[in-house]
Amino acid sequence: GRMISNLALLIIVAVFYRVYSFSMLSSRKWFPLLNLTQHRAVSKSAGRLPSLGRPSAVARYARSCAHVGYKGMLMKSVLLSQLCNVGSSSVRLMSTSPLGASLEYLVHTQPTIVKKALDNRDYKALTLANGMRVLLVSDPASIRSAAALDVHVGYFSDPKNLPGLAHFCEHMSFLGTKKYPGEEEFSSFLSTNGGSSNAYTDAEDTVYYFDVNAQHLEPALERFSQFFEAPLFTESATARELNAIESEHAKNINNDGFRLHQLDRDTANSDHPLNRFATGNKHTLETQSKEQGMDLRQELVMFHTQYYTANLMTLSVLGNQSLLELEAYVKTHFSGIPRAADTPSVSIQSTRAASSEDPQSTGILANPALQWWGKVEPFSSTQTAAHGLEVVPIAESRSLTLSWPIWVRSPAERVELRRTKPDFILSHLIGHEGKGSLRSYLVQKGWVNYVQAYTGTEISDCQVFDVHIDLTEEGHKHRVDVASAVFAYLDLLKQSTIGGTGADKDAFGIPAYLIEEFATLSKVRFDFGEKGDPASYVSTLVANMQVFADPSVYISGPNLFDAPDQAQIRHFLAHLTPTAARVMMVAPDFKNHTLLTGRYYGTEYNQKALVEETQTWANVRAVDFPELTLPAPSDLLPKNFDLVSKTDTSLLSDEEKAKLLMAPPKQIRNDEKWQIWHKLDESFRQPKVHVVISLAVPADTYNADFVVQSRLFSNCFTDSINEFLYEARLAGLSMELDINSHGVQLILSGYNDKMSVFAEKIGAALRNYQPEAATFERYKEQLLRELNNWATQQPYSHASYYASVVSLTMQHTVEEILTATARTDLSTQKAFLPTVLARSYGKALVIGNIDTPGAEKLVQVVQETLPFAPLPRVERAQRKVNVLPLTSALSLASSTTQTTTVGLDGAGHLEGY
Ligand SMILES: [Zn+2]
Known part of the structure; x- marks a missing residue:
């Protein structure tokens, strides 16, 4: 259905935004990981990412949520939640709502919001008095409206003894509010008016979104806002919705994506929230909570009260109305969402300007991640050899994934990483398929089908860089050699000196032409990329807004590679060593040779220190792999984007536009x-x-x-x-x-x-x-x-x-x-x-x-x-x-x-x- 294809787009968009590697533009590269059959580029499902389920035929569960887990572990993290008048002055306005309440809010007179070259929509960023950050999008040409709201809390904030609570809260939010108590109220309103809704629970965020025919935006917004202001969480719905959670888990249990992600989590530090069970199931939410004498509904109410606070929320609304009208809708319907009384007041200090390692000084006290950020290491860093996992998949697939978790110790460090994006250029080069690439070499050997490099998990305090290789049967036998080639390519990157400007050792780095080309590619891709449908677009925007505090980069922040920094690239590259690697080997060949069983999904696996292999890989040098070279300068990169036609079609009437088109x-x-x-x-x-x-x-x-x-x-x-x-x-x-x-x-x-x-x-x-x-x-x-x-x-x-x-x-x-x-x-x-x-x-x-x-x-x-x-x-x-x-x-x-x-x-x- 449309809901799923919207979602498919959302995920594809998210992948494009977060994976940084242009290599995935090739049809086989990235998409095989996603079992999104709706998308033309998807060829098969294999690999690490769970697939999206189709909505269940059962009406009540038809609004199947977009699931916990895949997105969070995969592509984005949400980072900073704070008032966002960074680098801009703000005007304090007073106004009176139709309800009579005094609505004080901030309108940012921020530097112009950077938008795509051909984007003629109007934008406005503002912050409501309750601390909710908002981005309005006025698109007079749009026949559909959409809105998305991102609450900066996810399954990382589940109570340790109640896995799945955040996900359960997401489900329950749809089932009736004080003002609109009917369980089907929102979904039937939308379906009557050509719309649909969905949501997903991520590691640190829960995102809700809907679309609807343009003229029904306001009543839809009113209903939507009640999810966050006054959900009912009735006893009867609580009991019934557990079945939806259980059927979702039952659907995931044979999905290798979910299984392998959980295995990653199982082997994370048990004191870090990465170790959690993302979706929960009937056992964890009902049976276990009863055994512990907990009242599930009570826990749900407490969770909602604590975390569903306006200052942790970002909202984006797109409609064909004017910015002024959209602003009025938002003020009227979202100002009533409470801001938790116990949340310390949020400083307006920029996180970018944060000078101290201490998160307390960065003005982001509201961020739930501060409970563990900088205090608990996500993965043990004491390993002296690569950490190996041998895993039996459900599907007939073979793969090798080398992962390096990088502990991002402070919000300031995270902001810097976000800005300079060293993983962009590295995944671009490692995942390259041109002459001299890692893939070319490995395909020539007959060992691999494809190679992908990307940031797999990105959460506030951790960034995991993955090199994922889909192996042939022969490649599985040569998996140690395949990994050696990866280390040879990394050595090539580390040794790279051609771009240096002088003889001193600090001059070495990725050649300047590669960095410039990649920055151009990012810009071109951003400026001239396809315009997504409204629901995917606003969902992406609200997630961006949680990550980037500065309104001027709400749209462009995750896409542009415009602040490359050789020192950051070098620093990032230095983490990618054999000793620090986590190596996941997946093959049916391990069947009957495993000793361990994973939690919740029953994945069969072995865990071992790869001592000898680490030694082998440590001795790999790029000079021994003359086939591997960095890409040569490209002569196909577009530089001139001038339009030949000087006709300003925006001034034409609809009939004249149609005539031009036809x-x-x-x-x-x-x-x-x-x-x-x-x-x-x-x-x-x-x-x-x-x-x-x-x-x-x-x-x-x-x-x-x-x-x-x-x-x-x-x-x-x-x-x-x-x-x-x-x-x-x-x-x-x-x-x-x-x-x-x-x-x-x-x-x-x-x-x-x-x-x-x-x-x-x-x-x-x-x-x-x-x-x-x-x-x-x-x-x-x-x-x-x-x-x-x-x-x-x-x-x-x-x-x-x-x-x-x-x-x-x-x-x-x-x-x-x-x-x-x-x-x-x-x-x-x-x-x-x-x-x-x-x-x-x-x-x-x-x-x-x-x-x-x-x-x-x-x-x-x-x-x-x-x-x-x-x-x-x-x-x-x-x-x-x-x-x-x-x-x-x-x-x-x-x-x-x-x-x-x-x-x-x-x-x-x-x-x-
Ligand atoms: Zn769900």
Whole structure:
């Protein structure tokens, strides 16, 4: 459902914000960890992160919460909760609410809130008198409204003897409030008005959010605010909701993500809240609490009273109303949320300016993390050898994860880490897939499928840096060697001197060009990234607001790498040693060889000090791995983002905007070789261009063999330039090579600035491509397997396939394709491109931020790198649509059907040949 896909987006967005590694932009890289089947980039689920469940069919539990655990342990921590007039002066205003209460609040006259380059929404940050920090987003174009509220308390604050209380509180908040006592009140209001809601409980935060049709924002906000002001927590709901918690746990219990996370927690310091059980279950919340003589409802009320205090909350509201209206809504409905009486008054001192290691002096007394921050070490630091875990997974998966927990001892240290983000550049480099990368080396060896580097756990007082490697069976056998390669790459980073400015030892560091490139990439990604849906957006904003105290970076804070610091990078890198590593090895091979059982999930595992291995890894030197090198400077990085069209479309009427959007491309060339169509984009206003180039082949060439050869050619060619394509993807450029209805088709898209460089390189790579026997056999094998499995496909794929066979000409049966695949070989593969280029006819469509001469020039680049002789119209392959006779029986082999020409390109304005 939509709720889940919203959530999927939220998680994807969160991953993008927090993982820092652009390497995950490649389809296999990061997404396999998330079992979010709604998202196009998700391919499979394996690995460490728990998947999201779908809402249960049972109505009461349909509002399945987004679960505890994965998000918290994974991608963000929330750090500082304080009044946020940092670096800005504030105006104190007085106003009277419709309720008659005096509402004193602060409006920040902060430096302008940094927003994305093309973001035309208006923002306003303010703090209510009760201490709640608010970010208003006015988007006149939005047909949906959304709000999110982040309470800076999570399962880390569960009482030690009552695991799951924070999560339970999240569930119970939905089940009736003093003003709206009906258990289904909020959800039915939203579903009646096109909306939905959800929530998740994180380690240090609980986030609630909803969306609704724009005009129903205010009544939705009113209902929502009551969760925090006066929830009922009725006895009967308390008893029943325990079943929802239990069914959630039952769903998680066979999920490797949850199991492995818990194992991490099991091996953390038992006095640190990391050691907790995030979700709780019926046993911990009901049975155990009864045995201890506790009253669960009473505990719930106490928890809510203590922590659901306005000064620990951040709120973001997005609507198509004006900022003034939104402000009025928020003042009216959220000023009544109490601020706990026993919370010490919050200083307005900036945490950034905090000079002392003592959190007491930083003005963040309200933060629950201060109960343990700096006092309890998250993981033992006394280990003298790498800490090994051998784990039996539920799924058939093999992986190796090296983790380094870094104790962040004070809020000041945390703020500095946040600002300089040394983990950004390190995960970018370690997770790189270009030439000389760790992945390239390990894939070459046949040991790994992918390598990922990211900050896995980020909580107030701890940052865990992970290198996660998905292993092949062979890789599992060589796991010590795989880890050696990781240490060799780390050594390469530590030894890196090329970027130094002088001979002194402090000059060494990551080369300056890499840092600059990465900062540019972060900026480009931030400025021109997709605009998420309103609910995901506000959920991200409230989490940012807990992390960044300065309103000017509420939006950009987690995204921009603009304050790199070599000393910080070096310091961070120094933590990544063999001795300090935690090494989680996951493989079915450990089955029946384990001695220990994990808490709550029953994970089978062993725990051991990897003494010999540590010795081996300590002796690894980069010089012994000449294959490993740092990425070379990129010539594909966009620098110019100027828009060609100077039309200010915001001044146009809706009809004029629609007219611009619907205007067809214009034909700018039509001769014996090319037909070129062009449209300058004035609607989306992104510095990007999309190019579709199609080459028609002779009709008698387009047979089943051609179809098979083009598929294998596309696979093998793409595989051969994988490293280059990865580097291009980093720079926001992508390529697809495909078969279409009359020949082959090349699609290039991305930032227009370097598009012609990219097109030229792709053209040259195509011209110089020499198919390799091993790669060819691998893809041929794969295609045969796919075709042989076709019979087991879902009925709907069979139906749509047969529909195309009867309705189109030049459509081949599976049997024909299978036969053609079986007889194809490397020599036909070598002849493929020369055949296409011998005689051809090109059609190109160029759309985006590019003028007519630019479009012509771009096609010229392709023409020059891939020259061909013209192909007369009558000889061109041309798929046609069969006009089916109105008879009762139809044979697949029917030759009596008439054919008629229809444009089948999917680009409606292109004519047939
Ligand atoms: Zn839940």
